[in-house]
Amino acid sequence: MAEFPPIEKCGTTISRESESVASDLDGTLLRGRSSFPYFFLTTFETSGILRSWLLLLVSPLVWLLYHFISEAAGIKLLIFASLAGVPVSQIECIARSVLPRFYLQDLNPETWKVFSSFGKKIVVTANPRILVESLCKEFLGADEVIGTELEVDNRGRATGFVKSPGVLVGENKAKALLQACDPEQLPDVGLGDRQTDFPFMKLCKEGYVVPPSNNVEPVPKSQLLKPIIFHDGRLVQLPTPLVALVTLLWIPVGFVLACLRIAAGSLLPMSIVYHAFWLLGVRVTVKGTPPPRATKNSRGVLFICSHRTLLDPIFLSCALGRGVSAVTYSVSRLSEILSPIKTVALSRNRYKDAAQIRELLKEGDLVICPEGTTCREPFLLRFSALFAELADDIVPVAMDNRMSMFHGTAARAWKGMDPFYFFMNPSPSYEVTFLQQLPEELTCKGGKSSHEVANHIQRALAGVLDFECTNLTRKDKYKALVGTDGSVETKKST
Structure with missing residues (x-):
């Protein structure tokens, strides 16, 4: 040398x-x-x-x-x-x-x-x-x-x-x-x-x-020259030979454990799922004060969540102790079958989706993730402004999670396996932080445009999570990760 x-x-x-x-x-x-x-x-x-x-x-x-x-x-x-x-x-x-x-x-x-x-x-x-x-x-x-x-x-x-x-x-x-x-x-x-x-x-x-x-x-x-905003793949840690060996040995054990955790979340009453998860090694931390359940004579509360995995609505319901309906742009058939809460797929037609959300809010509380897709890194994608026109009672909710072995999301893989991979982690955790309900003057009813409401909520959630706001969208994500413009999913994603 x-x-x-x-x-x-x-x-x-x-x-x-x-x-x-x-x-x-x-x-x-x-x-x-x-x-x-x-x-x-x-x-x-x-x-x-x-x-x-x-x-x-x-x-x-x-x-x-x-x-x-x-x-x-x-x-x-x-x-x-x-x-x-x-x-x-x-x-x-x-x-x-x-x-x-x-x-x-x-x-x-x-x-x-x-x-x-x-x-x-x-x-x-x-x-x-x-x-x-x-x-x-x-x-x-x-x-x-x-x-x-x-x-x-x-x-x-x-x-x-x-x-x-x-x-x-x-x-x-x-x-x-x-x-x-x-x-x-x-x-x-x-x-x-x-x-x-x-x-x-x-x-x-x-x-x-x-x-x-x-x-x-x-x-x-x-x-670095530029940040990594979009990242795919299932493994959390760099697989050195020792980490690779431990990971491969854990997979069959983790899959059995994931099945038990999913069964607990799907079959038990939502009021005790929080405690069942803790017994099974899933840590759920709740911060802030959740709003009371909507009454029969009032429209439901619209929960606006940052989007980390497909399980966000499940853990929100777990934190509330009651099931909350969710709307999503895509959900696998397996996830729909296993989901313990009502899940409704949106059509991406603005008028049809708006009518559907209004009807769901008449039935009770509703959760939506306006980023439209998950992002693993500490960034929030651009929020859709559609929801802001449809509800007067809006509660932002900051969702964050921790995984030590497997990521619970993947753009290229079958989305039906996302919950399994999340629950296959030895001790995964979710943190659910309820922000204050938006005052009337910050809603469309108070004179704000839907884009102003969406941007305000995005900044508020980013502040709580210490994330960075971006103008990137679902299409940007799929173009970066799977080489498409986002209008067509990969074959395994539906």
Whole structure:
């Protein structure tokens, strides 16, 4: 490693906007040197539990090959075990919607300070280009990504093998960089973390080595180029080999536990569901003062909730101790069958939906999530203003939850499994915070427009949750996560 100075010697006090940099990814731009967690994430999302077990079982052999035979051999086995037979379109979708959040949680602050100070940025990596290109270009500002290229058959599926010249390690990295750049305009600075990076670093005018940095805190979210607002996938934690093993072992236990929890919520009277959930390890915290039940001679209260999972209305009812009807834009047949409360699907026709909501309010209290879709990150999407014209008694409710193993939402997966995945967490929690009912002067009846009412409630909920308001919509979410304009759901989402 003495061949190149440490990265601390690379000065960034002067402007380097006119210069270029080429950097390795694992162990250089990222603190971690292992790419196993990202292959496991891709396998779990594209191929399911059995293929994930296979990848985990071959991981010791991958480690032996990587450290004692050759890096290229270990990476080839990792690629074959995780990607053989997987449609390239699915790999691209996971690379865009799942992996960036985990990668950015592992960004090396010292390397990022250097890398981001240059004008032209190139990432040279042994990873399959398809897995990291979205991350590098969209979130790291890379102009070009040079990575291992996968072989693809005529059906658009990865064969599990790689194209010539093979895995980009050692001399292959240097050759790939030479092919991608004008020989007279090679990068000014090369960054790497191991000897197999030295060949491409020698092509640069300067080279710097990144020492092991697992104990260094990652780059804070505030220093990233852009925030991650939309994120998909089922797994909460980065699946290191140990976390992956624990997760896979827990799944059958968690599924049985989820069935018990769902049965308790569906079959028991809502007045005792709160206590049943606590006995079964589901923590429900209620803050604020909920309004009294609507009387027969009055219209119901309209509860306006932030939207975290499909279970929001269930936990609202749990907090109230009584069932509250809910309206939603989409609900799976399984969720409809299991739901302990009345659930009504809206048609997305403004006039038809308005008439339906008015009728439901005549029957009693009603809950609606005006974001129209869930968002996991600390952001609130744009609120639909339709509800503001339909009710005089409006109570905002801030919903938030905590999950340690599985996310209870997924854009690409079957929504009917969302409640199961939420309840499969060892000890999931929900926090329900009731805000004060809107005074008349802040409603449409008091002279405010429906958009003013919606924006006021969005800001109030964001303040309680410490979230950020956005103007993004359901269509923006589906365009970002599944590559559509949001007008058509994926096949598994209904």
